[in-house]
Structure formats: C-alpha cells, structure tokens
Amino acid sequence: MTGLRRFSFNQATAQRWPLPDVVAGCVAAGVPGIGLWREPVAEHGLARSAKLVRDAGLAVTSLCRGGFFAADDWRAENLRAIEEAATLGAPELVLVSGGLPPGSRDIDGARRQVADAIGELAPHAAAAGVRLAIEPLHPMFAADRCVIATLGQALDIAELFDPTVVGVVVDAYHVWWDDTVYAQIERAGPRIAAFQVCDWVTPLPEGVLLGRALPGDGCIELRRLREAVDAAGYAGPIEVEVFSAEVWARPGAEVLDAAITGYLGHVV
Amino acid sequence: MTGLRRFSFNQATAQRWPLPDVVAGCVAAGVPGIGLWREPVAEHGLARSAKLVRDAGLAVTSLCRGGFFAADDWRAENLRAIEEAATLGAPELVLVSGGLPPGSRDIDGARRQVADAIGELAPHAAAAGVRLAIEPLHPMFAADRCVIATLGQALDIAELFDPTVVGVVVDAYHVWWDDTVYAQIERAGPRIAAFQVCDWVTPLPEGVLLGRALPGDGCIELRRLREAVDAAGYAGPIEVEVFSAEVWARPGAEVLDAAITGYLGHVV
Numbered sequence: 001m002t003g004l005r006r007f008s009f010n011q012a013t014a015q016r017w018p019l020p021d022v023v024a025g026c027v028a029a030g031v032p033g034i035g036l037w038r039e040p041v042a043e044h045g046l047a048r049s050a051k052l053v054r055d056a057g058l059a060v061t062s063l064c065r066g067g068f069f070a071a072d073d074w075r076a077e078n079l080r081a082i083e084e085a086a087t088l089g090a091p092e093l094v095l096v097s098g099g100l101p102p103g104s105r106d107i108d109g110a111r112r113q114v115a116d117a118i119g120e121l122a123p124h125a126a127a128a129g130v131r132l133a134i135e136p137l138h139p140m141f142a143a144d145r146c147v148i149a150t151l152g153q154a155l156d157i158a159e160l161f162d163p164t165v166v167g168v169v170v171d172a173y174h175v176w177w178d179d180t181v182y183a184q185i186e187r188a189g190p191r192i193a194a195f196q197v198c199d200w201v202t203p204l205p206e207g208v209l210l211g212r213a214l215p216g217d218g219c220i221e222l223r224r225l226r227e228a229v230d231a232a233g234y235a236g237p238i239e240v241e242v243f244s245a246e247v248w249a250r251p252g253a254e255v256l257d258a259a260i261t262g263y264l265g266h267v268v
Numbered sequence: 269m270t271g272l273r274r275f276s277f278n279q280a281t282a283q284r285w286p287l288p289d290v291v292a293g294c295v296a297a298g299v300p301g302i303g304l305w306r307e308p309v310a311e312h313g314l315a316r317s318a319k320l321v322r323d324a325g326l327a328v329t330s331l332c333r334g335g336f337f338a339a340d341d342w343r344a345e346n347l348r349a350i351e352e353a354a355t356l357g358a359p360e361l362v363l364v365s366g367g368l369p370p371g372s373r374d375i376d377g378a379r380r381q382v383a384d385a386i387g388e389l390a391p392h393a394a395a396a397g398v399r400l401a402i403e404p405l406h407p408m409f410a411a412d413r414c415v416i417a418t419l420g421q422a423l424d425i426a427e428l429f430d431p432t433v434v435g436v437v438v439d440a441y442h443v444w445w446d447d448t449v450y451a452q453i454e455r456a457g458p459r460i461a462a463f464q465v466c467d468w469v470t471p472l473p474e475g476v477l478l479g480r481a482l483p484g485d486g487c488i489e490l491r492r493l494r495e496a497v498d499a500a501g502y503a504g505p506i507e508v509e510v511f512s513a514e515v516w517a518r519p520g521a522e523v524l525d526a527a528i529t530g531y532l533g534h535v536v
Contacts, residue, residue: 105487111447140408142445143487144470153447177410179379179421202412207471219373219411 003264008033008061010196010241011040013259017252019044023056025256033061035196035239038084050088061237062133062169062194063090067146068098069117070110078121086128092193093125094133094169099144110147115157118166126165133193134158135169138177140208151175151184158191167193170229171241173200173212176220185228192234197222197267198242210245215262222267238267271532276301276329278464278509279308281527285520287312291324293524301329303464303507306352318356329505330401330437330462331358335414336366337385338378346389354396360461361393362401362437367412378415383425386434394433401461402426403437406445408476419443419452426459435461438497439509441468441480444488453496460502465490465535466510478513483530490535506535 009031011022019040026034034053041049041063053060066081068074078095085093097114100107118132125132134154137146148154154168168191175181185192199218205211215222226238240259247255277299279290287308294302302321309317309331321328334349336342346363353361365382368375386400393400402422405414416422422436436459443449453460467486473479483490494506508527515523 100487105489107445107487107489138408139406139445140472140476143468149445150447156447177375177407177417179418179424200411203475204408204472206474208408208476219368219375221373221375 003268004030004032004260006236006238006268007031007260007263008035008059008237008239009256009259010035010064010239012037012064013240013242013247014252014255015248017255019049020052021252023052023058025253026058027056029256029260031058031256031260033059033237033239035062035064035241036060036088036090037064038081041084041088046084046087054089059237060088060090061239062092062094063088065094065096065135066132067095069114070098070101074117075120078117079124082121082125082128082130085130090130092131092133092167094135094194096135096137097146097148099142099147107142107147111153114148115160118157119160122161122165126162131164131193132166133169134166135171136174138174150178151181151188155184155188155191163191167191169194169196170225171196172220172222172225173198176200176225181225182228185225185232189232192229192232192236194239195226195229195234195236196239196241197226197263198240205245210243212242212244214242214247214258215240216266217262226267238263271536272298272300272528274504274506274536275299275528275531276303276327276505276507277524277527278303278332278507280305280332281508281510281515282520282523283516285523287317288320289520291320291326293521294326295324297524297528299326299524299528301327301505303330303332303509304328304356304358305332306349309352309356314352314355322357327505328356328358329507330360330362331356333362333364333403334400335363337382338366338369342385343388346385347392350389350393350396350398353398358398360399360401360435362403362462364403364405365414365416367410367415375410375415379421382416383428386425387428390429390433394430399432399461400434401437402434403439404442406442418446419449419456423452423456423459431459435459437462437464438493439464440488440490440493441466444468444493450496453493453500457500460497460500460504462507463494463497463502463504464507464509465494465531466508473513478511480510480512482510482515482526483508484534485530494535506531
C-alpha cells in the first residue's frame with residue numbers, strides 16, 4: 001500500500017500484544033516499519049528480537065528509550081540502550097530526559113545535567129551509528145518525567161552537537177499546544193530524527209500518562225504538523241504511538257487496524 | 269505582621285468557606301487582601317459582598333474571572349464581569365481565555381478570537397477603571413480551558429494594548445516549567461497585573477484541575493519567581509491560590525493558616 005510507505009507502528013500502541021504477534025500483524029497489514037521498546041525486546045531476548053524483525057523484513061524506526069539522566073546508573077543504562085539500538089538496527093534512540101531528582105526544585109540544574117549527559121553519550125552513539133533523539137515531553141511531565149518541555153529547548157541542546165549524532169523527536173501529542181511549534185520545526189530541519197503521532201483528548205486520566213487517543217480522535221492538527229515536518233525536510237517514518245488504557249484493552253490486530261485508519265485519514 | 273504586607277488570600281483556596289467567614293478569618297489573621305471569585309460573590313450578593321469586604325478593611329486584589337471567549341455569550345458575560353470588578357473595587361479582572369470550541373482543531377483561530385475579544389473589551393475595562401489580566405494556564409489546559417498556554421503568548425496579546433488597561437497574570441503553577449519564563453517576566457515589567465502562588469505535586473489527579481499544593485509542598489522555585497517579578501518592577505499583592513480536593517476538605521481557618529505559613533516560608 002503506497003499510503004503506508006512511511007507508516008511505522010510503535011509497539012507501545014498495543015502494549016499487551018506480544019512482539020512476535022506485533023511483527024506478524026505488521027507484515028500481514030503491509031506495514032513497513034516498527035518502533036520498539038527496550039522492555040518487551042529484553043523480554044523476548046535482544047538477539048532474538050533483532051532476528052525476528054529482520055527476518056520479517058520490517059524496518060526498526062526507533063528504539064524507546066534512553067535518558068532518565070537523574071538516575072544514578074544513567075551512564076551504564078544509556079550505553080546499554082545505544083548498543084541495543086545498534087543490535088536492532090534502530091537508527092534513532094529516543095531520549096526522555098527524566099524529571100527532577102527526588103526532593104529537588106533545581107530545574108535549571110536538571111536541564112544542565114541533560115546536556116552534560118548527552119555530551120558524554122554522543123561519541124558512543126556516533127561510534128555505534130545510532131542517533132540520539134531528544135524528545136521533549138508535554139510540560140505536564142516536567143517534574144517527574146522530562147525536564148525538556150518544548151521543542152525549542154530540545155533544539156537548544158541538540159544544536160551543541162553534529163545533527164547526524166543528536167536530533168530531536170517531534171511527537172504531536174507533546175508539542176501541539178505550543179504557539180512557536182511551527183517556527184521550531186522549521187528551525188529543526190535536518191535534526192528531526194522522528195515524527196510521532198497520536199491525539200489529544202480530555203479529561204486527562206489520573207497520572208496523565210495513559211490518556212492519549214488514536215489519530216483523528218482528538219483536537220490536534222496532525223496533518224498540518226506532518227506537512228510542517230515534511231516542509232522542514234523530514235522524509236522519514238511516521239510512528240503512530242498511543243499510550244491509552246482504553247486502546248490497550250483492545251485486541252492488538254484491531255488496534256493496528258485503527259491506527260492505520262487514523263493515519264490514512266488524518267495524517268498523510 | 270510586616271511579613272503579610274503583600275499577602276492576599278484567594279478565596280478559591282478554601283472553596284467551601286462561606287464569604288463572610290473568609291473575610292472574618294482574613295481580618296483575624298491580619299491578612300490585608302483577598303482575591304474573589306464571581307460565583308461565591310453572586311451567591312452572597314454583589315453589593316453585599318462589596319460592602320462586607322470594604323467594611324472589613326480588606327483590599328480586593330483581583331476578581332476571577334472573565335474570559336471563555338469561545339462561549340456564545342462571551343461579550344455580555346465579560347461586560348458583566350468588568351462591572352462586578354468595578355463594584356467590588358477589584359483593580360484586576362483575571363481572564364482565562366477558554367479552550368477550543370467543541371469539535372474544533374483550529375487553535376490559531378481560537379487564539380485570534382481571544383485577541384479580538386480583548387480588543388472589544390478593553391475600552392469598557394478602561395472606562396470602568398479595571399485592568400484586564402490575561403492569565404496563561406499550563407499547556408495541559410490548552411484544549412479545554414485556555415488556549416493561551418505561555419506567558420510569552422499572553423504578552424504577545426497584552427502588548428497590543430495600553431499596559432494600564434491590559435496586563436498579564438503570572439501564576440507560578442502555570443509557568444514554572446517554562447525555560448523562557450524569567451526572560452518573559454522581565455519582558456512583562458509593568459504589565460504584571462497579578463502574581464499567584466501554589467505548588468506543583470504529582471501524580472496529577474483525573475481532570476488535572478484539583479491537584480495543586482500549598483506553597484512549599486512541591487517542586488516550584490516560588491521564591492525565585494517572586495524575586496523575578498519584583499525585579500521586573502512588580503510591587504503588588506501576592507495571592508495564594510490553591511485548587512486542591514485535599515485542601516478543600518480541610519476547615520477554612522486551618523487552610524488560611526497553612527497558606528500563610530507556606531507563604532512566609534517559601535515565597536517572601
């Protein structure tokens with residue numbers, strides 16, 4: 001299907017679908033790419049996962065995720081994540097920075113630590129042929145999950161490095177509300193390492209993590225954002241990634257089908 | 269108490285405390301100012317509320333709120349709110365812009381409508397001696413409550429008008445995560461119409477409205493923000509405003525006492 005040429009199914013969208021079934025489902029649906037997560041990959045076995053996906057002819061579009069730079073073991077953990085991405089053939093390792101250290105109010109300090117940590121990791125990523133993709137999360141996660149809260153801020157860090165080594169993720173869910181987002185997408189240009197889509201609906205659930213919707217079910221101008229990343233020169237995969245308790249309760253194949261329908265109807 | 273010179277108790281912090289009791293509590297605690305809301309004022313009666321507060325010697329520091337410009341009756345409703353502010357002697361009418369119209373994805377259009385509506389209201393506000401204070405809310409409210417999501421965006425609109433007629437609210441809860449907030453506070457200067465404080469804690473509750481904490485109980489650098497608004501030339505009242513199901517469950521006098529303790533320990 002031509003319409004699916006850039007489509008990638010992020011496996012977190014069907015959280016409870018075992019990896020072999022996700023892979024088989026993607027192949028059956030004519031989906032060319034898949035976004036992987038470290039935990040389910042580890043569960044299935046790293047080498048086994050790499051072989052499974054490769055044998056199926058699927059491109060691994062990204063690996064989620066490194067980051068969480070406030071954790072004591074951030075260095076070892078991120079070096080492992082870079083190696084895993086290389087093994088899987090994932091060109092992009094998504095970095096979610098992590099929030100404030102427990103009890104801390106020093107958000108500037110936490111942000112400096114993110115830039116410092118990426119500086120340490122960059123040579124390792126370059127050597128492994130993996131790009132570090134800084135993902136700004138929605139500001140509602142700034143305290144406990146990601147002190148990098150806007151695309152502009154992610155670019156301020158990414159621009160310290162070679163664009164082939166450090167890029168940014170544009171996830172529609174996290175950036176749609178920002179009145180500077182189109183200017184920042186233009187600024188990002190070749191640093192756009194990944195483009196992810198889902199949709200925004202309210203009310204947000206407790207903890208605000210699992211309240212996303214399939215593309216087209218909410219209020220985000222997804223097609224406009226897709227056109228903007230295209231105009232900025234991005235021609236890479238478009239991942240559908242939906243964290244949703246409601247979506248997760250549905251059978252995997254049905255979710256993939258709905259993701260494709262939403263993508264064709266509202267993104268491309 | 270010198271320490272309370274700039275302190276104002278926003279009545280929404282003790283949501284279930286009847287207005288006469290809030291007023292008596294403030295007087296007993298040596299609190300000089302009170303922030304009022306239209307609904308409880310209407311319940312007690314507008315003229316009666318104005319007299320109650322005036323007779324108690326309390327300054328009305330702000331009235332919440334006008335705005336919600338996507339509603340059909342926004343014009344009449346906001347003109348009423350301006351008159352109410354004038355009657356109460358509130359120098360500032362807080363404007364919360366409202367979210368997207370039902371079913372709409374046109375956030376740019378909704379934002380233009382906010383600027384247009386404020387343009388229509390400004391002469392009426394000027395005539396009534398009330399300043400319109402645009403409050404950016406946290407981006408997690410952008411879809412359903414306030415399309416104005418950053419201080420920079422609020423200033424882009426406010427700067428179209430005379431600073432004595434249209435200003436901005438700096439509410440720590442809504443702006444603390446923004447890496448440009450200190451630059452925007454400096455830019456705001458004489459347009460800072462109100463400074464409000466509470467604190468950020470996680471996890472956020474369902475609907476994300478009632479998860480705020482008393483000053484000092486979360487991760488916001490409240491003193492740093494207060495010093496920044498002071499450095500920008502703001503010398504006005506500092507309102508403690510906490511929306512919290514947990515705080516609302518406590519007796520009003522106890523909440524006022526806790527608000528004062530948090531203010532003295534973490535804000536001034």
